[in-house]
Amino acid sequence: MKRIFIYSILISLFTASCDYSDDETFCSQNENAITLSHDNITREYILYVPQSYSNQAVPLLFNFHGFGDTAEQYINYADMRSLAESEQFILVYPQGSCLNGSSHWNPCLVEGDNKSTADDLGFVEAMIDDISSNYNIDSERIYASGFSNGGMMAYGLANYKSNLITAVASVSGSMLDCAGAINRPVPVIHLHGTSDEDIPFSGNSDYNSVQSTLDYWINFNNTSVNPTISTYSDQGMIIEHYLYDDGDNNVSVEYYKYILGGHEWFNNSFQGQNTSELIWNFVSKYNINGLIE
Numbered sequence: 001m002k003r004i005f006i007y008s009i010l011i012s013l014f015t016a017s018c019d020y021s022d023d024e025t026f027c028s029q030n031e032n033a034i035t036l037s038h039d040n041i042t043r044e045y046i047l048y049v050p051q052s053y054s055n056q057a058v059p060l061l062f063n064f065h066g067f068g069d070t071a072e073q074y075i076n077y078a079d080m081r082s083l084a085e086s087e088q089f090i091l092v093y094p095q096g097s098c099l100n101g102s103s104h105w106n107p108c109l110v111e112g113d114n115k116s117t118a119d120d121l122g123f124v125e126a127m128i129d130d131i132s133s134n135y136n137i138d139s140e141r142i143y144a145s146g147f148s149n150g151g152m153m154a155y156g157l158a159n160y161k162s163n164l165i166t167a168v169a170s171v172s173g174s175m176l177d178c179a180g181a182i183n184r185p186v187p188v189i190h191l192h193g194t195s196d197e198d199i200p201f202s203g204n205s206d207y208n209s210v211q212s213t214l215d216y217w218i219n220f221n222n223t224s225v226n227p228t229i230s231t232y233s234d235q236g237m238i239i240e241h242y243l244y245d246d247g248d249n250n251v252s253v254e255y256y257k258y259i260l261g262g263h264e265w266f267n268n269s270f271q272g273q274n275t276s277e278l279i280w281n282f283v284s285k286y287n288i289n290g291l292i293e
Contacts, residue, residue, distance in 0.1 A: 027098035044095040059089040059141035064150030107156025108178035140287040145169035167283040193261025223247035249290025
C-alpha cells in the first residue's frame with residue numbers, strides 16, 4: 001500500500017498555524033468556524049453562504065486544504081467565494097484533524113493508507129447532515145474538490161461516498177490505493193503540474209502516477225480512451241487539456257496538464273477560466289444521475 005508522504009516543506013510552512021497542545025484533535029486558528037462533534041473529536045468547518053440564498057435548493061461544494069494547512073489560510077489562495085455568489089452554491093472549507101501538530105486528511109478507511117485514526121469520511125457525512133439541517137441543499141448536487149492531501153480526500157469520497165458525492169476535483173493531488181464499493185459513474189477532473197516535486201507527475205514509491213489515476217477512472221466510467229486534446233498558454237505556462245468523454249451516464253474524465261508546473265493551486269487560466277472556474281464549470285454539469293440535460 002502506498003503511504004501518504006509527510007511533506008517536510010509543508011511542515012515548515014504551516015507549523016505556526018497548528019495547535020501543539022496536548023489536545024491534538026485539530027490544528028487551527030480559524031475564525032468564525034462552525035464546530036461539530038464527530039467520533040468524539042471536535043471538528044471545524046468554514047461555511048460560505050451566498051447573499052442570494054433564499055431557501056431554494058442549491059448545490060454544495062467542499063474544498064479541502066492540503067497537508068499542514070488551515071481552512072482559513074487555504075481560503076485565501078483557493079478562494080471560491082465570488083464564484084459561489086455568481087453561481088449560487090454553498091461553499092465549505094473543512095478543517096483537517098491534527099496529528100503531531102500537523103493537520104491532515106484521511107481518504108481511506110481506518111485500516112487503509114491514512115495518517116491517523118480520525119474518521120474524515122464520516123466527518124464529511126456529518127457536515128452534510130449539519131449543513132442540510134440549516135439550509136436547503138440539493139442532495140443530488142454535492143461536490144468535492146481539494147488541493148494536495150485535500151485532493152486525495154476528494155478521491156477518497158469518490159471511492160467511499162459515491163452515494164453522496166456527485167463529482168470530484170483534485171488539484172496537485174493523488175488517489176491512494178484504497179477503493180470502496182462505488183455504485184455509479186463518478187465524473188472526475190484532475191489538474192497537475194509536470195514538475196511537481198511533492199506528488200510527482202510520474203508517481204513514485206509513495207504515490208500513483210497521474211496517468212494511472214486517470215486510467216482507473218477512464219476504465220471505471222467506461223469513457224472514451226482516446227482523448228480530445230487542446231492546448232493553451234497563459235503567463236508563459238503551457239496547459240494541455242485532455243477530455244475523455246462519452247462515459248456511462250454521459251460522465252467524463254478531464255485532465256489539465258500544466259507543463260513545468262509545480263505543486264500548487266494554479267494561478268494560470270485556461271481559455272479565460274481560472275482553477276476555481278475550471279473546477280466549478282466541470283462538476284456543476286452533473287447531478288447524481290449523470291450529465292444534466
